[in-house]
Amino acid sequence: MNEVLGLVLSLVSGILLGAFFFGGLWWTVRHGLSSRNPGLWFAGSTLLRISAVMAGFYFLLGLPGESWQILLAGLLGFVITRLVATRLAGTGKPDLNHLKRKASHAP
Numbered sequence: 001m002n003e004v005l006g007l008v009l010s011l012v013s014g015i016l017l018g019a020f021f022f023g024g025l026w027w028t029v030r031h032g033l034s035s036r037n038p039g040l041w042f043a044g045s046t047l048l049r050i051s052a053v054m055a056g057f058y059f060l061l062g063l064p065g066e067s068w069q070i071l072l073a074g075l076l077g078f079v080i081t082r083l084v085a086t087r088l089a090g091t092g093k094p095d096l097n098h099l100k101r102k103a104s105h106a107p
Helices: 002-032 038-060 067-089 097-105
Strands: none
Touching (some): 002 038, 002 067, 038 067
16 A cells, blocks of 8 residues: 555656646746847756756655656656646647748749
8 A cells, every 4th residue: 555655646746747847848938038048048947947857756766665666657747747738738720821921932
């Protein structure tokens, strides 16, 4: 029973880590492009998000149970969050009409 609780806790932790990572990525793209130094925003955000996720997966190793199973459950939660985030973010079709207008002068 204790191992099942560790796996469930690891899965939920992976989901939360994924929500932090992809939510931070979404926020950075929305606000970083309109800032004065977008490169600094993107580099800082990447370092912060990767550091937080790596630390989170490191702390998952301290949970009771087999460490590879705990990490696999956390990774599964992270991937589930990635799939949900990409589905939510990719709901609209991109407008590519401006590309056709610019390329209309070509032979």
